[in-house]
Amino acid sequence: MVDAITAEPHGLVDHLGRGGRVSALLRAEVDADGPDAGALRLVSTRVTVRVLGRARSLPAVAAPRVTLVERFDDDADVQRVSLRLSAPLIGTLYRYEGAFRYRIEPDTGQGTP
Numbered sequence: 001m002v003d004a005i006t007a008e009p010h011g012l013v014d015h016l017g018r019g020g021r022v023s024a025l026l027r028a029e030v031d032a033d034g035p036d037a038g039a040l041r042l043v044s045t046r047v048t049v050r051v052l053g054r055a056r057s058l059p060a061v062a063a064p065r066v067t068l069v070e071r072f073d074d075d076a077d078v079q080r081v082s083l084r085l086s087a088p089l090i091g092t093l094y095r096y097e098g099a100f101r102y103r104i105e106p107d108t109g110q111g112t113p
Contacts (some may be wrong), residue, residue: 003015003090004020005026005075009100010024010025010028011025011026011027011028012026012028012042013025013026014026014042014044014066016082019050020047020050021050021051022045022047022048022049022050023048023050023055023092024044024045024046024048024066025043025044025045025046025047025048025057026044026045026066027042027043027044027045027075028040028041028042029041029043031069032061036069036071038062038071039069039070039071040069040070040071041067041068041069042066042068042070043065043067043068044060044063044064044065044066044067044069044100046063047063047064054095061088062087062088063088064085064086064087064093065085065086065088066083066084067083067084067086068082068083068084069081069082069083070082073099076099077101078099078100078101079099079102080097080098080099080100081096081098081099081100081102082096082097083095083097
């Protein structure tokens, strides 16, 4: 699956799928207190779907919401990530929690929207 976050004039945008078929405008914040203090939190504020070459923003009452929390775990020397996808009136559609070691790799030009 292609998943690329880009910095654009109106904010961070997460492009999903080949050609960025689905994109989500993200609000970024850093938790100051609590169990996730210092963690980066990304919350979708608008979801757009590209169909037949045209982009359409989904109305807030129908748009799924993505919440991603990422933080560094000093003890385990890994990045911890938690992702939740929810829909109005339905609730949680998908939830993922995991850990990985972060590294930067050169851009090969593949996978970019």
